[in-house]
Amino acid sequence: MLTLNNPALLRTECYLNGEWVTADTGDTLSVTNPATGKIIATVPACSAAQTRAAIDGAALAQPDWRKRTAAARAKVLHAWHQLILAHQEDLAQLMTAEQGKPLAEARGEIAYAAAFIQWFAEEGKRTYGDVIPSPFPNSRIVVIKEPVGVCAAITPWNFPTAMITRKVAPALAAGCAMVVKPAEQTPLSALALAVLAEQAGIPAGIFNVITGDPRVIGGELTANEKVRKLSFTGSTAVGRLLMQQCAPTLKKLSLELGGNAPFIVFDDADLDAAVAGAMASKYRNSGQTCVCANRFLVQASVYNAFAEKLAQAVTTLKVGHGTEVDVTQGPLIDEAALCKVESLIADAVAGGANILNGGRRHALGGTFYVPTVLTNVLPTMRVAKEEIFGPVAPLFKFETEAEAIQMANDTEFGLAAYVYARDIGRVWRVSEALEYGMVGINSGVISTEVAPFGGQKSSGLGREGSKYGIDEYMEIKYLHMGL
Ligand SMILES: NC(=O)C1=CN([C@@H]2O[C@H](COP(=O)(O)OP(=O)(O)OC[C@H]3O[C@@H](n4cnc5c(N)ncnc54)[C@H](OP(=O)(O)O)[C@@H]3O)[C@@H](O)[C@H]2O)C=CC1
Numbered sequence: 092m093l094t095l096n097n098p099a100l101l102r103t104e105c106y107l108n109g110e111w112v113t114a115d116t117g118d119t120l121s122v123t124n125p126a127t128g129k130i131i132a133t134v135p136a137c138s139a140a141q142t143r144a145a146i147d148g149a150a151l152a153q154p155d156w157r158k159r160t161a162a163a164r165a166k167v168l169h170a171w172h173q174l175i176l177a178h179q180e181d182l183a184q185l186m187t188a189e190q191g192k193p194l195a196e197a198r199g200e201i202a203y204a205a206a207f208i209q210w211f212a213e214e215g216k217r218t219y220g221d222v223i224p225s226p227f228p229n230s231r232i233v234v235i236k237e238p239v240g241v242c243a244a245i246t247p248w249n250f251p252t253a254m255i256t257r258k259v260a261p262a263l264a265a266g267c268a269m270v271v272k273p274a275e276q277t278p279l280s281a282l283a284l285a286v287l288a289e290q291a292g293i294p295a296g297i298f299n300v301i302t303g304d305p306r307v308i309g310g311e312l313t314a315n316e317k318v319r320k321l322s323f324t325g326s327t328a329v330g331r332l333l334m335q336q337c338a339p340t341l342k343k344l345s346l347e348l349g350g351n352a353p354f355i356v357f358d359d360a361d362l363d364a365a366v367a368g369a370m371a372s373k374y375r376n377s378g379q380t381c382v383c384a385n386r387f388l389v390q391a392s393v394y395n396a397f398a399e400k401l402a403q404a405v406t407t408l409k410v411g412h413g414t415e416v417d418v419t420q421g422p423l424i425d426e427a428a429l430c431k432v433e434s435l436i437a438d439a440v441a442g443g444a445n446i447l448n449g450g451r452r453h454a455l456g457g458t459f460y461v462p463t464v465l466t467n468v469l470p471t472m473r474v475a476k477e478e479i480f481g482p483v484a485p486l487f488k489f490e491t492e493a494e495a496i497q498m499a500n501d502t503e504f505g506l507a508a509y510v511y512a513r514d515i516g517r518v519w520r521v522s523e524a525l526e527y528g529m530v531g532i533n534s535g536v537i538s539t540e541v542a543p544f545g546g547q548k549s550s551g552l553g554r555e556g557s558k559y560g561i562d563e564y565m566e567i568k569y570l571h572m573g574l
Pocket residue numbers: 245246247248249272273274275276303304305306308309310324325326327329330332333347348349350380381478479480
């Protein structure tokens with residue numbers, strides 16, 4: 092039973108143009124608690140016509156929002172930030188109910204999500220232009236930055252709140268309007284954000300949340316020429332599809348897609364620190380993040396010691412319902428995620444990998460899985476190539492620095508990588524050789540609103556967070572001024 096201090100945060104209509112609406116067809120989607128398998132709410136399955144109307148409303152509202160000063164927009168964003176923090180506990184409860192992550196992680200995500208709003212409220216004041224020395228005596232060249240206009244965001248279920256604010260906060264701070272389609276599994280967190288946005292005074296039409304069939308809503312968001320920018324976080328397959336769909340209207344794109352993060356442990360690493368970093372990186376959100384370590388590459392001379400220490404640390408994890416005290420591992424999001432984990436482990440074991448811990452469903456049933464460590468894993472196995480998105484740590488062995496780099500880069504993905512070593516020369520060489528957008532050095536935690544988050548290769552385009560993140564929502568305009 093979901094009991095909130097403020098029941099108004101459990102909203103089950105969509106927020107479009109400042110109004111709370113049901114689907115024009117009356118269709119709905121069910122929201123399930125992955126820990127219990129029980130339906131906790133239904134939300135509208137909105138139509139393409141409703142999506143179009145939301146875009147039209149955003150296009151009407153955006154010019155006035157854009158005209159406000161950055162300081163005036165910041166005032167509203169700061170109010171939203173404060174409201175989110177004031178309701179942190181309720182928002183975390185909602186998130187755990189629909190997503191499954193432990194309450195402590197959900198509280199952390201709410202704080203993380205709010206931090207993007209605070210950060211970009213301030214960054215909006217610093218969208219400086221430029222003055223370029225003119226090559227002509229009778230003209231001057233000035234560069235200004237302007238909001239791109241109406242934006243759309245399609246967001247995933249693994250971070251139901253932070254992946255929305257990481258996109259919406261820079262968009263709104265820049266003077267854009269935004270239409271968000273959250274994941275089907277986690278619409279309640281998105282709708283609760285809209286409740287607080289309305290209270291904070293974000294004008295009607297500037298922030299919209301629409302739920303429903305991804306192909307119907309995504310089809311309109313990508314085809315509609317009034318939408319000038321799409322930001323997506325999710326799988327590489329869907330990212331590619333959306334990029335194709337945006338091609339005819341040539342939208343600006345930010346794509347934050349899948350990863351296959353190597354976590355490299357060299358023989359000079361502090362092994363206890365490496366294990367602590369591995370735990371933080373691998374088992375966050377039960378392994379369901381795009382920056383989770385996917386492949387542990389361990390130098391041969393410390394392989395057994397690292398494996399033993401990691402296996403020991405994994406026994407301290409507690410699997411259970413996210414609402415229970417001390418639980419560190421919630422359920423996987425759904426049966427498909429569980430089956431993927433099982434098939435990756437089966438493939439590795441068939442190829443000769445050993446199970447050091449776990450390797451089985453948890454006695455709680457449902458989609459709970461026992462945190463797993465695999466040794467003797469080979470680069471030819473599926474687990475080396477695919478994003479696991481579950482609590483499984485496969486350990487690969489390497490001999491030399493060159494081999495570690497080759498193995499780390501042997502993937503189509505390039506989001507996050509991790510390196511544990513003490514030799515400063517090696518740290519620089521390896522960090523520069525890694526074809527990744529982010530490198531954690533002696534650190535398993537890299538996410539913060541102040542740093543640029545994003546990937547290379549099939550992991551996507553663009554950067555989120557940091558001073559760079561707001562540029563994704565701005566166009567550069569150059570003014571050539573004759574004297
Ligand atoms: N980079 C990351 O952070 C993430 C990576 N993934 C990876 O993807 C795998 C599958 O997860 P999954 O949830 O299916 O990821 P998806 O990429 O399918 O979903 C992410 C978002 O895209 C939407 N979407 C899906 N298909 C379309 C479409 N045709 N048009 C428009 N929008 C669409 C989803 O909507 P809806 O929910 O309504 O289907 C959701 O809002 C995971 O196992 C993981 O490997 C997943 C999530 C996040």
